[in-house]
Amino acid sequence: MTAVNTAAVNTTCPYCGVGCGVRAQVQGEGVTVSGDPQHPANLGRLCIKGSRLGDTLDLSGRLLHPMLGDRCVSWDQALDAAAGGLQQVIRTHGPQAVAFYGSGQLLTEDYYVANKLMKGFIGAGNMDTNSRLCMASAVAGYKRALGADWVPCRYRDLEQTDLVLLVGSNAAWAHPVLYQRLAEAKRQRPQMQVVLIDPRATASADLADRHLALQPGSDIALFNGLLHWLHQHDALDQAFLQQHTTGADAALAAAAGWDLARVSRETGLSPDALTAFFHQVAQAPRMMTLFSMGINQSSAGTDQVNAITNLHLATGRINTPGNGPFSLTGQPNAMGGREVGGLANQLAAHMGFSAEEVDRVGRFWGSDNVTPGPGLNATALFDALADGRIKAVWIMGTNPLVSLPDADRARQALAGCPLVIVSEVMQETDTAALAHIRLPALAWGEKEGTVTNSERTISRQRAFLPPPGEARGDWWIVSQVAQRLGFGAAFAYTHPHQIFCEHAALSGFENQGQRAFDISALATLTQEQYQQLTPQRWPLPALPRQARAFWHADDKARLLVVQPPVLPELTGYPLTLNSGRIRDQWHTMTRTGKAAALMRHTPEPVCVLHPADMADMAEGDIVCVTSPRGWLLARATTDNGQLRGSVFVPMHWNRQFSAQARVNALVEARVDPVSGQPQSKQTPVRVARWPAAWQGELFLRGEGAPPPDVGYWSRVTQPGVSDFILADRTPLAEPEAWLQALCGGGLLLQQAFMGAARHLLGWRDGELQAALYLHPQRLPGLDREAVVAAFRTPPVDAAARRALLAGRAAGEQAPRGAIVCSCFGIGELEIRRALAGGCASVEALGAVLKCGTHCGSCRPELKKLIQQAATQPA
Incomplete structure (x- = not known):
């Protein structure tokens, strides 16, 4: 990145579905990142990941040129190869032999073009996304209950509710800005209650007034039992059920089998704990249920979602301030991808595959080849790769060989595919390693478009860095391939603004208020208006329409009959x-x-x-x-x-x-x-x-060194240094020779025996080349930052070198310990010393050490350390 100073740019964080607004400013050789105080999602807050976005923008490891195999080629060569390969597969095996696999990291405009090409012009439904792995059950549950993929809550409801159920969600770590907003709401209104429903006492337990550590997979048992208990105790909203729902009788009859004793057996929770919780729910005037992967990622995920929606519908606590079932989205644009049809069971703009909808989309796109039905979802797609039905797959912005279940089988399936195209920002990923064609995509900070967060708010992602190398936007890459496939007129885009306006127009096309998703009011934005677009929450119809609470044809919500899954039991896997x-x-x-x-x-x-x-x-x-x-x-x-x-x-x-x-x-x-x-x-x-004969940590000059050939290694990112945590089952007989071989020989070695530990430093021309710290039974405790600093500035006196050999900074007698506060690099031992010195609160620790004063993510751990210190004998 060239040295330049620019004005701050308002953009959106590329991590979780909270969708935080970010202010990014290029200053000299770096980028400073802060929260946007005007953005409704975060009001200026950022978590540690968002705060450190500037540290992720270097070009090390980036894919900067199109590649065929291991050979850099021109864009024309790569695009011709991609289009030619797809065309050959379609010609020989038909369109159903082609699949696209996208990502919640894509922008809405990227997603729209890819979905349009696959479902509208190639003519197959095989466009799915990694959102299938995190949000599909929430979508299906909402559609079954409410009639649409419609999240009936917003973040400001947290400030108005009386009871929050955190179910299968460690929001403190997975959605930290939203969690801090919840924590602030509870500080402002201490009477608000929080219940954590999770097998683990996660960091989110810090805020909870009650923790229900139920058995894994027993959520439906708990919610069925709660529904039955509320029914028994006349705590349901009968008027709401009669006026606004159907299915209540069947759902309540199914729940009637879940008495307190049965729920206790299934969940592992005591009858007293259950009764207290049930009373708490019955007495709360307003209630929100925040749920995430612990609910969705299940073979009964949709039923688990509907067990939650049943509760809100039966008590009438939905569609009013402070009430509702709130799915916390995992990715920054999982919802935007669903808006354009990024899942294989969707067409576009929240439309499905009825004959009427296929005809409507075909007329809008000007195509008579729109797929008439759904395609293969993520796991089915890789099954089809494994058995040879899919001959070509284009993977965009995701790493399925890490994220898919049964990942080794997925790897074997992809390895056997005749044509694998990967659009990526990084040259080396588990998935890119098997690509025949690699296409360099733009990363966050370089690309333009929109994303939609968990509360249905559309925000702009704006570029503040120039495209590096030959990287291009995903929308441009897909459009270029589409043009080479003969669909030029439908993909003649020159700017993402055109794609967004087309997407917005489709959302309102022949809608008449029957489809929940409608942003047609944005279809006529000029490019300048698009550039200046502020966060907007849909629906945003161009024409006035009647407000609706539910989206089934009869305007009523559905209660569903739900039952717990049957969990596998395998002998030998306890x-x-x-x-x-x-x-x-x-x-x-x-x-x-x-x-x-x-x-x-x-x-x-x-x-x-x-x-x-x-x-x-x-x-x-x-x-x-x-x-x-x-x-x-x-x-x-x-x-x-x-x-x-x-x-x-x-x-x-x-x-x-x-x-x-x-x-x-x-x-x-x-x-x-x-x-x-x-x-x-x-x-x-x-x-x-795993019986390790030795453990250790190795530091080598320069980033990107290959890992040593040992049974266990893990790479720890460091500036200018390759840092590996190591272990092996075979004794390291000659560590001096081993270290010399790793560094190409010629090292001047300095070593020390420290009890059972053995430490070695390798020098060349006065510069530290390697540092190796070994122990036969455990990982040596080191000050990693002190060791890394010695590669930049070699210690000059004997005392400093002895300290480095011991793995600590010169003159530092008190080690920091494991890092608790990443924002300021504050370690556990530092915190314990401050506690022993009289600090007795998170605020006091913050005043002395600064920990807990920035993003707040470490505050639950700080409180745990405070509690431990209070219970230890003086």
Whole structure:
């Protein structure tokens, strides 16, 4: 990036579905990022990931030129190859042999063009998206209950509600800005109650007045029992049920089988805990249920969503301020993708595949080749790759070989596909490694378009950086291929503004108020108006229409009969694996993995267990987690908040960051029969100690060094240094020779034996080339930042070199410990010393150390440390 100063640009964060407004400004060689105080989603707040967006914008590892195999080619060559390959497959095998797989990272304009090409002109429905993995069950549940993919809540409802149920959502880590908004609302109105319904006592338990640690997969049992109890105690809104719903009798009859005793057996919660919770729900005038992946990622995800909507409909707590079931979207544009038809069971603009809708879209697009029916969803698409029905696949902005269930089988399926096209920002990903054609796409900060967040608000993403190399917008890439396929007139776009206006016009085309999604008021925006567009919440119809609460033909909502799933039981796999996010990483780490600050909190994959499940394992051991489909290695850590019998492993690590830590290699591809969403939770596993002969940490000069050939490695991002956490089952007999070989020889070695540990430094021409810290049983405790700093500025005196050899900064007697506050790099030991020195609150710690004063994500951990300090003997 060239040195330049520019005015601040208002754009939108590219992470979760909260959709925070961001102010980005190029200053010199860097970019400063802050929250946009005018954006309704975040009102100026940002989490640590958003705050560190500027650290992710360098061009290291970027895909900057089109590639055929491993050869850089011109855009014309790459586009001709892509179009020619697709045309050959269509000519030989028909359009059903082609599939597109998109991403919630795409902008709405990108999504629209890709969906239009596949479903409108190629003529197959095989356009799906990674939103299938996170939001499909929420969509299906809303459509069954409310008649449309219609989120009936908004963020400001949090300031007006009396009771919040956090169900299957660790919002403190997955949606931290929204969680902090909830925390502020509770500070302003302490009488507001929060209930966490989750097998784990996650960071979100910090805010909860009650935590229901139910058994994994028992959510429907809980909500059926609650519905039945409310019915028994005359706590339902009978007038609302009669006027605005159907299906109540059947739903209540099905729930009648769930008495308190049965619910207690299924959930593992005591009758007293259940009764207290049921009373709490009955007495709350207003109630919101915030749910996320713990509900959606299930083979009964749609029923779980409808168990929640049943509760709100039966009590009339919906479509009024402070009330409603609120799906917290996982990705920045999962909703925008659904608006344009990015899921295989959608056509466009929230339309389906009735003959009337296919005809309508065909007339609007000017195509007589619109697909007449749905296509293959994500898991079915990879099944079709495996059995040869799909001969060509175009993957855009996602990494399915990490994120799909049964990931090793997905890898085998993709490896056998004759034509794999990948549009990506990074040159190396697990998926890009199998591409025949790689097309360089624009990244956040470089591209123009719109996204839609969890509360239906459309925001602009604006460019503030020039396109690097030959990277281009996804909409442009797809349009160029479409033109080469012979569809030039329908894809003659020169700016995303044209695509957005066409999309908006389609939303209102022959609508007459019958479809919930309508933004036709924006169809006539000029390019300048599009550029200046402020956040807008749909619907935004061009013509006045009658307001509707529900979108079924009879204007009534539906209560559904729902029953719990049957969970698999496998002998020899006694534990239940749940996966999910950690605080400072995002998806498969393509972006967040580039920021050293975001690696501080959790620098390697972990396996979290209840202490009673440790067996012969110890805290800090490397363990092998095995299911019938695969295995992974991670570092064991204990947490009393973890439900006994279950384990938690993060979803983020991939082959660029760890040897064997892809959690979805263990997960079975079981899907919800309604939504097609895979069950990423409740995987039967066993966990055993991986007997490492040694553990260590290796630092090498320069970024991007290949990992050493050892059984366990994990890469920790550092500026100017390759940092690997290592372990192996074979003893490292000659570490000096091993280190010399890694560095090409010629090192001047300095080493020390520190008890059982062995530390080595390698120098060349007065510069530190390598640092290796070994221990036979555990990972050596180091000050990573001090070691990394020595590569930039070598220590000059003997004391400083001895400190470096010990893995700490010169003169620093007190280590920081594991990082708790990533914003300011504050460690656990620093916090404990401050607590011992008299700090007794989060505010006091913030005044002394600054921790907890920026994004707020570390505040739950700070409170836990404060509680521990208060219970320890003086």
